[in-house]
Amino acid sequence: MDINKVLYISQEISPYLPETPMAELSQKLPQGIQEKGIEVRTFMPKYGCIKERRNQLHEVIRLSGLNITIDDADHPLIIKVATLQPTRMQVYFIDNEDFFLRGQTAKDLEINLMPDDNDERIMFYVRGVVETVKKLRWDPNLVHCSGWVSALAPIYLKRIYADDPSFKNAKIVYSIFDDKFEGTLYPRFLEKLKMEGLTDEDLSSIAAAPVDATALNKLAIDYSDAVIQASPEIDLELLEYIKASGKPFMPYPGNTDYTDRYAEFYHSL
Template sequence: METNKVLYISQEITPYLPDSPMAELSQKLPQGIQEKGNEVRTFMPKYGCIKERRNQLHEVIRLSGLNIVIDDSDHPLIIKVATLQPARMQVYFIDNEDYFLRGQTAKDLETRLSPEDNDERIMFYVRGVAETVKKLRWDPTLVHCSGWVSALAPIYLKKIYVEDPAFQNAKVVYSLFDDKFEGTLDERMMEKLKLEGFSDKDLASIAGNPVDWKALNKLAIDYSDGIIQASPEIDPELKEYIEKSGKKFLPYPGEEGYVDKYAEFYAQL
């Protein structure tokens, strides 16, 4: 397929967060794909530890203001943007006072500071991205999700937004990292997702058990068109799950020359 408009839904991006393999890849890959002549839009959560003044973030009023309902409660969506130099690539940030702390009070990522809210946080993040892309009137041909914070994006795009003109023709890729979190998400997560419009059948792979890191990644795999191994080593159970799914799979492409390999993989979908 021709992938001339690529949406990146990322968990973390450097330089807004400390360097990590995921954060570095989430900066360099979109930049490389953009340099190949593609249109790119990149999103990440606006964690409270991100310094707005230092990174020159500013709110985009025309994109902000929508209320997103999660578990029957309204949560205002705030959109901020910054520009990565020298590539002049814009990064959009999904913000909300309920799920992301403010300023100096945030000494770590909210996903670690208040894990009890992670189910709602990732629901809000994914829906915030989708609603913002709709407001931008920009229709991606491919959506690339990176990290477990983006793991609900595939099912939302394939079930909730599947008829929306912005996403109806988009292929979905999920990058699986070795980014395991401990414990499980809220035990009411299934109930909250059903309030979003998902059926029991849609959520079959996470039914009956607490949703842990493996279950969340399996759900992402179920609704993706292609899977990428983004870490040198990934969980053996998940690798077997990918193989059994029959989905297109890109093994770990290495640390050099990976932009071309990703672009070739996109074209195969």
């Protein structure tokens, strides 16, 4: 497959959040792929701890203003953008006061200490990314999702947006990290997903019990075309699940000089 446009849906990107292996990879990989002449678009949530003035974020008026309905409540979508130097790669931020609170000191305050909101937060984030890409009129032929905050993207793209011209030919890659949330998502999570247009059959793999991080990652694997191990060690249950799926799989490629390996994996799909 000839890959020339890659959409990155990331949980966190350096330097906008404290540097972690996930944040560093989500910065360096898109930049490296862009330097190979491939067009990229990169998205992350606008967590409340991200300082707009310091990071030179500004709102993109033409992309903002859409209301996204979740569980019969409307939530306005605000799109902001910043430019990473020296490659001048643009990073788009999905923002909303209901889900990404102002003045928070850490991302963890939102996704770990307010777990009751995580179901709608990740639904809003993925919907926001997809709707923004459609507004950009930019059709990726590969979508790379990183981190559990992006875990709904594969099922949304394969089911809800399956016939959308922007995504119907795109391959979906999901990266598994050793990062997870504690506990389970809100008990009405499946009900809310069905209101989005997903069916009992679509959600059968997570219907039996409350959805924890492992179940959410398995759902992402189910609807992805390929999977990457992005941490040196990941949950053994997930590793076995990936292998049993028979899907193209890239083991951990190391933490340096990995751009070529990712590019080769993309093109192999």
